[in-house]
Amino acid sequence: QEGDGSRLTVAIAQQVDSFNPFTAQLAVTTNILRHVYDRLVTIDPETNGPAPSLAEGWETSEDGLTWTFDLRDDVYFSDGEQLTADDVAWTFTTIMENDAAAIASGNYVSGFEKVTAEDDRTVVIELDEPQATMTALNVPIVPRHVWEPILEEEGDAFSEYTGDDLPTVGSGPFVLTEHSRGEHIMLRANPDHWRGAPGFDELYFRYYSEKDAAVEALRSGEVSFVYELTDAQITSLESVEDIAVNIADGKRFQAFTINPGAVTQDGEEFGDGHPALEDLTLRQAIVKAIDNEEIVRQGSNGQAVAAGGYIPPRYSDFHWSPEGEEAILDFDPDAANEMLDEAGYERGDDGVRVSPDGDRLELRMFVHSDRPDNVQAGLVIAERLADVGIEIDNRTVDPGILSDALYDAEYDLIFTGWTVNPDPDYVLSIHTCGALPTEPGTMQGDAYFCDEEYDELYEAQLAEYDPEKRAELIHRLQEVLYREAVVNVLTYPNILEAYRTDQIEDLQLEPAEGGNIWGQDGYWAWWSAQPAETSGSPTGGPSTGAVIGIGVGALVLVVAGAFLFFRRRSTMEDRE
Amino acid sequence: MSAETDPLTAAVGTDTGETPILRAEAVEVAFSSGVGPGGGRGTARAVDGVDLDVAAGEIVALVGESGCGKTTLARTLLGLERPTGGRVLFEGAPLSHRSRDLRDYRRRVQLVQQDPMGSLNPRRTVYESVVEGLRIHEGTTVDEYERVAGALSRAGLRPPERFLSRYPHELSGGQRQRVVIAGALILDPEVLVADEPVASLDASVRGEILRLMLELRENLGLSALVATHDLGLAWNIADRVAVMYLGRVVEVGTVEEVLSAPEHPYTRALLSVLPDSGVEEGPVVLGGEPPDPKRVPTGCRFHPRCPVLASGEAERAGVADMCTSVDPEVLAGGPGHRTACHWAARVGGPESPRTVEGPMSS
Amino acid sequence: MTTTPTAADGPTGAGADDAPAPAGPRGPGRAASVAVYVLGRLLTAIVSLFAVIVAGFFLFRILPGDPVRAMTEGREVTAEQREELRRQFGLDQPLWLQFLDYAKGLLHFDLGVSFQYREPVADLILERLGPTLLLAGTGTIIAALLGLFLGTRAGWRPGGRGDRINTAVALFFWSVPTFWLGLLLIVLLASGRGFMPGLFPTGGMVDPTLTGPVERALSTAQHMVLPIVTMVAVIYAQYLMIMRSSLMDEKGADYLTTARAKGLRDALVRRRHAVPNALLPTVTLIFLNLGQVVSGVILVETVFSWPGLGQLFYSGLQVPDIGLVQGLFVVFAASVILMNLLADLVYPLLDPRVRP
Amino acid sequence: MSGLLDVRDLNVTYTSGAGDVPAVRGVDLSLEPGDTLGVAGESGSGKSTVALALLRLLPAGTRVTGRILLEGEDVLTMKWGRLRAVRWVGASVVFQGAMHSLNPVRRIGDQIAEPLMVHGTVPAKRVEERVAELLEQVGLPASRAQDHPHRLSGGQRQRVMIAMALACEPRLIIADEATTALDVMIQAQILALLERLVEENGIGMLMISHDLSVLSATCKRVAVMYAGRIVEEGPAHQVVHDPAHPYASALSAAFPKIGDPASRLAPRGLPGDPPDPADPPSGCAFRPRCAVAETVCATVDPPLWPVRPDESGRSERHAACVHVGSGRDGIEGASTPGETSTEETSR
Amino acid sequence: MSAPTGSVPGPRPEPPTGPEPTAGRSPRSLARRRRREALLRFAREYARNRAGMFGLVSLLVIGALALTAPLFIDQTHLTVTGAPGDPFQPPGGDHPLGTDNFGRSVLDLIIWGARVSLTVGLLATFVSVSLGTLAGITAGHFGSSGGTGGRVVASIIMRVTDWFLVLPTLVLAVALAAVLPRGTGTIILAIGLTVWPATARLVRAQTLAVEARPYVERARALGGGHAHVMGWHVLPNVMPVVLAQTTLLVATSIIAESTLAFLGMGDPTTISWGALLQAARTSGAISAGIWWYIVPPGLAIAVVALSFTLCGRAVEAVINPRLRGRS
């Protein structure tokens, strides 16, 4: 038995797709692999900017096409081999050259020309075009001596290789040692990690397929940490002794997009979006009729922030929010009604407006049935739009149906939402004209949005290495999005988490102010977490618990049995 | 003692040569067991070639021991069982198994089942059980109530009101049987096929029921085939009697002929065991198990239990070999006294020597 | 018309003066006929299974949604990455080719690959089969025994106090949703709030830190208590009700009077005579349920995070992981088929009358 | 008075369904070991009810009063435990409709063995042997013990029931239409068997049957029931062949005799309506159907009188009819009948 | 076949009322009168059963509340934007059962939810019980006495039933619910179409047992056709099984709705008991100890199910001759 050390238990729900860092995509696995493999650059919890990790420093060539990373010289894999520039170069090259290995991180290297190991400590990356996201390469660096043989052996089947040879060999603060599917995942601390040993000896992920059960497990001390809580759960946990709740600024935004008339990149129209929605006035009126504050209140029970721009305020540099004059789409149902009246949307007898072309404003709204906040927001929107004479056919459906509707452009309004990375490039890229489908059904983004000004701004920000200038460009991008009222952000839901203070002493949030614990872009939380003084191992109890439980069960059985027996005894005589 | 001149027998004219109203022609019914755990292979030849006529207005008794195929024959006559060989004729026409034809047929021919316990639906009242046939054929009629009451009182359940709303489990065995009879009579059938109709009735009620049958025959020309193992019943009402053994009729003739001057050793044994039979030699109790229709013995089917063969009398008559190897022919169904026995054919009956009808092919 | 003696029908012979022995149940052809019966059943089962496989395949293909999109939803992927996935799972091929591949795979017990886990579905299922069988098997057996026991009580004296209380309680549990009851049990008995100590774990199957086999077994038993209680509470009513009504049907039978007349205790009359007869219709139901129970534990497994097939299905459904869901569908259906087959084979043992 | 069975004033009233049915009204019976008492009577007259009452097997809710002394113990007031001990050992029953009285899912061997085990009549290892013996006794090969009831013919099932009834060597056997479903051949065997048992083991037998010839051949004494009462009782031969009560004589006359030209094609029944147990006619229940009824019959329900008594007023036979010898005197003498005569029935 | 099939297996359904002035009535009106009287008698007997009346009354009350709900519940109070209270108010004066996460009164929601839940429960049960009974009786009847043609029909029915039977109910319901458009109708269909095979199996087994009884043969010997045998003999004898199934299925159907919601197949925008439970669950009310949001919907389902059982029990007591006069 080796469980004497300190252990931190996390309740998780999502299943493991793969521990192959080249193919793992699900949030749980990427989160876990983040603790197993280091990246070149990580994020600084204090500043929210790039921070050195494997790379001590980096520099860019004049034309911005060549990046040189200087590696630390004290990084060892858990099998004792040193990590060198060769490992880095091999990792990137493999992703670039092998389709199967590109599944997880292919998007980061799509602009790479070549990656070379200058010497043991220096990696040089050459780009096709300038790329501002180079300090946010979320690519795990793997030991070449371990993975090269695997890659060769698996060949075409590499994409199916799930990396279940445990323990893993990585350079990160933890080593993945055990995985029992659907039961638990075990990580042991890497005491020789270059950044210093983690506080806990073991990181233990335990499966709870039902969130309420996980919360109860937190109450009973069986787990140390739960995440993705609801408002009601947070509220009730707040008052519990030895439990701390953490309400972090959201990384996600919740939005709905309006189908402005779907077209392919060649301009071929398809789908059956409501024709009137091509009209900017109508789209803007729809947005004006919706009160984001109310959605925060009703849809998220206050656990969200009403949105303006596209990028959550957590990323303060990139966040933009319409102020004063800019805030043309603020909640104002009267103004919305007026706009519509003026634009010729007459109200019919039933109070529903009819477009100037004679189309009744009955709009299909698709809502994710599996997202309670979407469902609730959907209800609010449907009711609010009724106020301005728009009838909503609320289709709260399976994700599958919803995505079919989206890709076939057979919707009018549809819910969406993204988790935004510290570098927002990707979520911005999906609204460029290049994200439009080449043929129906192949869209990259989540709205049929295409705007020249937007595309120009997007290209510009990608090539802009100066953070402040880039932030400015990104603000303007969001303004365009806001104005066009195709992608309409409603709220930024808070991240709700809780942990036991009698098990976890102290941990690092990311960002330090209003940051979250689970799903950090670095590994700060679990690396920094310290066992509490009183920390009894959370699972230290079960054997006594087992004894009590089984004892009680047995007692109940015995009592019931005795009762039945005697009852029978007493009545048996007099019965026929 | 011969009853050939019995006025009643003559009156109903079994000898007139008209087509019999109901006729079994070489009827064979074999049950083949399916396959399944528990085994039980082989074919049970429950009825193994029976010719039997029931003339209009005639009452025929079918007697025989348990398991000899009486019930099966009765069910076959009603079309409840399809014969595996031969056919059933009603008024000279072969019985059609089309459901419409069967329905009409079953209006005119009624069955009284052997088992009064099981023949009544436990969830139906007496009224409902009796009226069932009426409803099937005539729907609800105005005089339904009267007819039900009439049928019940004719069957001896008087006053009928007392029984109408009872359920079968509230009746005595005899009362159940009478409910079944009432249910059959309510349709005024032309032919009644009754399987042990009075087995659980006391003598007085039974007499009453039998008298009712005779009355119906007189007034309405009812014909009947009564399957029973009760020879007294045959004596009471039947014109003719057919003795069955292991799926075959082994002796047939008028009641007087068969019961007073039995020829077949089996019939004689039957009569001898009646409690107050006047047989001097004492009861001839046949040994052994009742024969199994799955294994019909070769030769005369009765030979393994035949007292005549066992006592060596057949040997003396020189037919012992035939007994064990030659199956006597199927007896014709019409009037006349016939016996399927090699020994009887050779030496004749004890009192009135007769010949067995010679081997014939039909 | 002549009747020829048929020698084939049985041993007869000149001079055989005792009647041929009755054909006992253990005739010579018994083994053969049993084999034919069993084979026939097996064949039917196989045909059903095939039908199910076809149905499963096409049923899940018409489910809306593109699995690859669903898998990559919310993450930063390029069109090429998606295409790669699509190719990997053979989703780029025409449907009939996919089916042929699938059918071919089935012959080697290859149920395809899970989109979500990137692992052969068969492996995933095998891995989870044990826990599910443990949970579902124990639960059903307890529920059936409890239901039959209480149903016997209730049906023996219908309308009595025991009957009223028993059926009311059973129906109450029957009418509450599984997840509702399960979660309440966790709240009440596992979380240790208020004065109640946390008696049972909130989920999972075994405490992984334990290594000794005895300890692990004990820990598993402890982890099983709440799921089993939930499962039993929710399903035992069905057994109770069916047993009750068939026993009531049987109550008027004459053989019960016989049994009583023999001087049997009331309990014996019930146990030895009434129950075996009343059990016959119930057995059908038990086997039906045994088959369905594997899929029926979806909710219990989900609530109690039991690492079994149900939870696997639930997770597959969330994605949706067509390969997995379809594989599970086949497995669930196969379990029903298997149980039906067993029922067909067992029933004749219970009811001599259906033995041909 | 310490006979095997002594029934006094037995009344049974069914209460289920539409109203009460007084099926048995004041029946007295007594039986000595080694005796056979036959019971005949009209269908529905309460014969089976009496049989069931003897072991308290009537459906719940049925009202039973009177006294049933089985070897001196009153069955009606027995504790359940004692009653169970008495059942099948003290007295066993072959039910009417015995074909339905077997459990369809249990092997007949087990069913026969069951009372043996329950009552511990024979040691466990001898049970099988005993079952085989019993089956042989009733003319079934011992191998049939392995069969289930549905594999047996009606007659065979009936014989199984008889074998079962004999299992514990009871002091009293109640055979309710035990041979009705049997063909004459087997009936003869069974009757012979029963007679032998009664004789050899000195057990008592209560035999209910419609077949008067069977009763007269097998039983020492016969009782005739009508409308829930015993209307005549006496030595079998006399009651069957020379009945005193009008109903008994009607019954006897109705019984067919093969070879008797008088009954040929002339079945005799009994005219008139059977009595309604729920609403019996005043006076003698048979009065409405009686050919020799008089006015007095409408008021007096006669008890059992001695028939043709000897000087001391005793007789082997009793009948409940005002026309029967002392009966008339009794009524005309306006003495209270009943007590004396019923007392005399039991020797 | 025009055989009359007494479909109401009422108590003592025939008039033992003596020879009445029946002259001048047509058989048709007589039949009608007979049926009416049977029904009346049934009602009278039923009314004597206290538990049955209790169940009936409570069902009627719930049904009446559900039907008249629009009269006393302000529908704007059921909307998210028009919620009258604050989220998660505990039970108190204004809201006897507290409020949900939007601030809507849980009591109002329960009453309103009865509309959908009862509809789902009743219709789905109706669909599956009638389908199952029909299939079971037909298969059982023709399988045992239909001649070759009948046997073919029976075996086809049974094959189909068996085939449905082996499909895992829940999985199939999920697939159906996913394919069909979301809504109450779909739920009803998904439940109704997947639950019936079990009923069919049970009914068939019972039918086979009944068919083997001599009274069925007697009916056939009387000339009764298939319809007669099935309706007059088989149906009353399978009623206990059917009733037992029905009482169980009502609850099953109501719950199935919430189970489908649990699996993500429900329509969270409708107000029903199942949806309420699911909403309570997704809002984390259970672990947050907001019992007033979780317990009432569960209890409501239980009450309806119990009431149905009481009714079923009473019907059974009335139609079973051996149970008559007890309880």
Ligand SMILES: Nc1ncnc2c1ncn2[C@@H]1O[C@H](COP(=O)(O)OP(=O)(O)OP(=O)(O)O)[C@@H](O)[C@H]1O
């Ligand atoms: N469905 C069946 N399957 C197989 N064998 C059968 C079937 N029905 C009857 N038999 C057999 O056919 C033979 C004749 O049976 P049947 O019922 O006709 O005799 P029975 O003369 O009416 O006898 P009983 O006097 O006992 O009623 C019996 O041996 C019986 O076992």
Ligand SMILES: Nc1ncnc2c1ncn2[C@@H]1O[C@H](COP(=O)(O)OP(=O)(O)OP(=O)(O)O)[C@@H](O)[C@H]1O
């Ligand atoms: N459970 C019951 N409820 C009401 N009445 C009943 C019940 N059982 C029997 N009876 C009635 O009681 C009377 C006596 O029935 P019993 O069975 O004792 O008659 P029995 O003499 O045995 O007639 P049988 O010779 O026809 O068998 C009958 O009139 C019968 O209708």
Ligand SMILES: [Mg+2]
């Ligand atoms: Mg028969």
Ligand SMILES: [Mg+2]
């Ligand atoms: Mg009787």
